[in-house]
Amino acid sequence: MSGELAAAIKRKHPLSREAAITGWLFVAPMVLGFIIFLIAPLVMAFYMSLTDWPILGDAQFIGFANYKAIIVDTEFWKILGNTIYFSAGLVPLNIILALGLALLLAKGKPGMGLFRTAIFVPVMTSLIVWAIVWKYLFATDTGFINQLIQLFFGVQGPAWLYNAQLAMPAVIVTSVLKNVGLNMVLFIAALQQVPAQLYEAAKIDGAGRRTAFFQVTVPMITPTIFLTVIMTVIGSLKVFGQIYVMTQGGPSGSTKVLVYYIWEKAFKLFEFGYASALAYILFFIILIFTLIQWQLRKRWVFHES
Structure with missing residues (x-):
């Protein structure tokens, strides 16, 4: 055998x-x-x-000197603050707007498909083209936004991209409108998967629309909320194209973010070692934010199982 x-x-x-x-x-x-x-x-x-690597000459091993230099670099901490400011402004605005649009457009009423398409088109548009268009819209004298302000309020609009207080909000708005369509589509898909009998049961229990939204809709779509938050946070921490086209990090460094700083160090100042250390620090920042969100999901993300 x-x-x-x-x-x-x-x-x-x-x-x-x-x-x-x-x-x-x-x-x-x-x-x-x-x-x-x-x-x-x-x-x-x-x-x-781990090296001092200029564009001309050989790389010299210097250990963790670049990381130590970054820690004491006051410009780095300002830029990190700008990056967090951008993320803190973009993420909630994007998620709330996307969910609001999804609630309006989730039902299959006539004409809704046209609105969904119109909102999703910017997602498929080139980021550079989108940023150039909005740079002209925000132009001080000839921009469409300031012309509307002049028309309706009779005052000269501000220099959006040349004002240290207004430049970052302008870039945030541009970024939200560019990507909100993707999260909207994800939310629409999630809303359409919520069982209708749950709303019927809530109605029998005397729940109004607001109560049903917070007690039924929100818990059932928390997995999608979690996914969109993760993706949006990661994307916001890696922002570059809008900054490069619209403000070049200005005015006075008010819109300079980490990826732009990495690009500046690598391809304008040719400090490749320092730029690589910055890139690894950004990687660990994204990793830490992601792990924190992953751990916190256990407290609020609903799973039927």
């Missing part, structure tokens, strides 16, 4: 080996791409962060 079993295993072995080789051949391109385009750059960037 044991001999027959061994013979059977031996007969099957070549086929198993052949299948394994075939499987590896199919997987190999993806694995190689992952190593070449993700793992290798991460390792290289970490090595660069």
Whole structure:
């Protein structure tokens, strides 16, 4: 009996080996791409962060000197504050507006598809093109926004992108309108999955629309809220294109954020080691924010299971 079993295993072995080789051949391109385009750059960037690497000359290993320099860099802390300000302004505004639009457009009434498409179009529009358009809209003398202010209020509108107090809010509004459509679509999908019988049960219990919204709708869509918050926070911490096109980090550094600072250090000042250290710090900031949100989800995200 044991001999027959061994013979059977031996007969099957070549086929198993052949299948394994075939499987590896199919997987190999993806694995190689992952190593070449993700793992290798991460390792290289970490090595660069431990060096003084000017554009001309060889890299000199300096250990964690770049990280120490960043910690005592007052400009870094100001820029980190700008980044958090941008994120704190964009995330709640984006989520609340997206949910509000989803509540209005979730029902399949005539014409709703047109409104959904119009709101989603900016998501598919080039970020650079979108930022250029809004830069002209916010223009001091010829911008459409200031012309409306002049028309309705009879006063000259402010220099939005040249005012240290107004530039960041202007960029936040531009960013919200660019990406709100994506979260809106996710919320619409979530709202359409809420069982109708839950609303019927709430109505029988005497719940009004407001109570049903907070006691039925919100708990049932918390997984989607969690997903959109995670994605929006990560995206807000990596903002670059709008800043580059609309303000170049100005005025007076009021809109300079971490990714712009990394670009500036790497490609304007050619301090590649310092820029790599900044990139790793940004990575860990995003990781920490994500882990905190992941842990907090247990307290408020509803799962039917």
